[in-house]
Amino acid sequence: KAGVTQTPRYLIKTRGQQVTLSCSPISGHRSVSWYQQTPGQGLQFLFEYFSETQRNKGNFPGRFSGRQFSNSRSEMNVSTLELGDSALYLCASATSGGHQETQYFGPGTRLLVL
Amino acid sequence: QKEVEQNSGPLSVPEGAIASLNCTYSDRVSQSFFWYRQYSGKSPELIMSIYSNGDKEDGRFTAQLNKASQYVSLLIRDSQPSDSATYLCAVNYPGGYQKVTFGTGTKLQVIP
Numbered sequence: 001k002a003g004v005t006q007t008p009r010y011l012i013k014t015r016g017q018q019v020t021l022s023c024s025p026i027s028g029h030r031s032v033s034w035y036q037q038t039p040g041q042g043l044q045f046l047f048e049y050f051s052e053t054q055r056n057k058g059n060f061p062g063r064f065s066g067r068q069f070s071n072s073r074s075e076m077n078v079s080t081l082e083l084g085d086s087a088l089y090l091c092a093s094a095t096s097g098g099h100q101e102t103q104y105f106g107p108g109t110r111l112l113v114l
Numbered sequence: 115q116k117e118v119e120q121n122s123g124p125l126s127v128p129e130g131a132i133a134s135l136n137c138t139y140s141d142r143v144s145q146s147f148f149w150y151r152q153y154s155g156k157s158p159e160l161i162m163s164i165y166s167n168g169d170k171e172d173g174r175f176t177a178q179l180n181k182a183s184q185y186v187s188l189l190i191r192d193s194q195p196s197d198s199a200t201y202l203c204a205v206n207y208p209g210g211y212q213k214v215t216f217g218t219g220t221k222l223q224v225i226p
Contacts, residue, residue: 033214042218043158043202056213090157099206100146100165103214105157 001027004093004106012112018079021109023091025072029104031097032074034066037088037108049074050097078111086113117141118205120217128225133190135220137203140184146206147179149188152219153199161201162188193224 005024013019025032033056034046045058049068066076072093078085088110092103119138127133135149146165150158162177164170164186170177176189190197200219207213 035216043204043216045213045215048213058213099208099213100163102148102160102163105159108157 004091004104006089006091006106006109008109009107010110010112012114013081014114015081015083017081018077019081019111020075020077021089021091021111023074023076023093023106025074025091025093026104029093029095030072031094031101032068032072033092033094033097033103034074034076035090035092036060037090038086043090046076048097055097081113083113086111117215118203118217120201120203120220122218123221124223125220126223126225127193129193129195131193133193133197133222133224135188135190135201135203135222137186137188137217138184139186139203139205139215141205141207142181142184143207144184144205145208147177147186148204148206148214149175149177149186150202150204150216151197151199152202158202190222193222195224195226198222198224 007022031050033048035043037043048056052068063079068074088108090108092105094101149162152158164177164179174191178187200221202219203217
């Protein structure tokens with residue numbers, strides 16, 4: 001079974017631009033979570049989607065948004081990029097997102113904001 | 115205040131020794147606990163999950179959970195250089211949904 005895929009793998013943007021990242025979960029997984037990883041803050045939860053609905057949201061500004069499609073693929077968007085948005089963005093999928101379920105991470109998208 | 119605390123390390127142990135990684139969490143309602151391993155430049159991969167007080171063993175790895183003390187640990191026996199990585203402690207909450215909080219990780223170095 002194919003793992004979680006994320007595109008693009010690397011991205012360079014400038015301040016003020018917007019960016020869209022894509023995540024395809026493992027086949028059959030309907031829960032997709034997004035995380036931001038930085039050296040200083042570690043892995044921080046952004047949001048989780050299940051059946052096209054956002055079920056949980058972390059403490060990030062409204063510039064960070066996401067959506068999920070009927071095939072469980074998910075996108076996250078960051079508008080008005082700031083230097084501090086430079087990070088590794090990871091998505092993870094799970095079967096239904098129960099609190100004891102294992103999440104499987106994708107390889108991540110590394111975003112550099114100049 | 116961080117919800118999941120880990121010593122950032124690095125923790126250095128000789129090959130063949132036991133590595134002990136510790137994690138404390140602040141929210142008493144936490145119910146699911148996970149240890150992930152992350153190699154440099156790679157994404158996290160699950161090593162162990164534990165939900166009940168006590169020990170859970172899987173090969174060279176043992177996870178220990180003490181909910182009264184809000185403490186979870188990971189022991190790695192017979193440490194190998196390939197175990198050198200950052201170990202992330204993660205906590206999830208009841209309610210049926212994924213909202214996982216990660217610690218900042220402990221970097222482990224196994225010296226040959």
